[in-house]
Each structure stands twice: as structure tokens, then as C-alpha cells.
Amino acid sequence: MTALNIALIAHDRKKEEMVNFAIAYEHVFSHHKLYATGTTGTRIMENTKLNVHRFMSGPLGGDQQIGALVAQNEMDLIIFLRDPLMAQPHEPDIIALLRLCDVQGIPLATNIATGEILVKALDRGDLAWREMVHKYKDSANEQQGSGSGSGKTVELNVE
Numbered sequence: 001m002t003a004l005n006i007a008l009i010a011h012d013r014k015k016e017e018m019v020n021f022a023i024a025y026e027h028v029f030s031h032h033k034l035y036a037t038g039t040t041g042t043r044i045m046e047n048t049k050l051n052v053h054r055f056m057s058g059p060l061g062g063d064q065q066i067g068a069l070v071a072q073n074e075m076d077l078i079i080f081l082r083d084p085l086m087a088q089p090h091e092p093d094i095i096a097l098l099r100l101c102d103v104q105g106i107p108l109a110t111n112i113a114t115g116e117i118l119v120k121a122l123d124r125g126d127l128a129w130r131e132m133v134h135k136y137k138d139s140a141n142e143q144q145g146s147g148s149g150s151g152k153t154v155e156l157n158v159e
Ligand SMILES: O=C(CO)COP(=O)(O)O
Pocket: 009, 010, 011, 012, 036, 037, 038, 039, 040, 041, 056, 057, 058, 059, 062, 063, 094
């Protein structure tokens, strides 16, 4: 199975849970391309050997940056450990990201129990259909002669 694009996001009181999750499934995640909001990504990299492409911190637009990739159907799996007991200043961004996952039909876990099921499914190859999505997009882009391939993974430079 080729590497899929996975986004890991956690609100502050869920970050320790996310770090432990990343440690537990490092052997699975290491085969894929990881993306995260700023602080979540930093915490994961500090505690594992995983390489994580970090976007802005959530309140500064990180959810929206990941949402942009979801809108382009580039993101294959999202594990977003939300804090359901604390209001977030960027709640509209969060809702927008979740909505876009439903628009594109992207596998999304918002708690650790579902996250674990999805990562085990990923490990078993159950998300191989996402490879077909990428192949289809790539060939559609080639047919349109878009050259650099607007459907390819967008690499953004972040600090
Ligand atoms: O707020 C977040 C997601 O909505 C997470 O952002 P950080 O990973 O930067 O803390």
C-alpha cells in the first residue's frame, strides 16, 4: 500500500492522549505522510521518531489549512481528538473541517476509540480505496493537461 495522507489534531486536554496514541501506532503511522496542526505536530515529533508536516496552530488557522486539503480530496484519514467539554475560539473552523470531511467522505475519528479502529483498518489495508481516489485524480489532471498536477499533495512551507 502506498503512503496515505493522515492528519492528526488534538485539543489541549487531549494532547497527551494523542501523543500516547502516536507512540502506540508509530509502526503504522511511519508508513504514511503525517500532517498536524502546529502544537499537536510538535508534541508528536518530540515524543516519537515520526516526521510530521505541521500547519499553523488550530486557533491561528491550522484546521482551515487541513480543511483546504480535505476540500481538494487530498487527505485520506483524519484523527481529531476534540475536547467536547471546552469551548474553542475557533469553533467555526473546527465545524468547517468536520463538514468538509463529510462532503468528501473522508474517514474521520473524533475520539480515541474510533481512532483506534480506523488505524487498525488502515494497517489491514481497508483504506486502499483511497489510493484509487489519488490515481483517478492524477489521471484526470493529466488528461486536463494541468502539468504540475493541481490534484497532487500540496506542500506548504510552515515554520
Ligand atoms: O486547536 C486545534 C484544533 O482545533 C489544535 O491546534 P494545535 O495542535 O496547534 O494545538
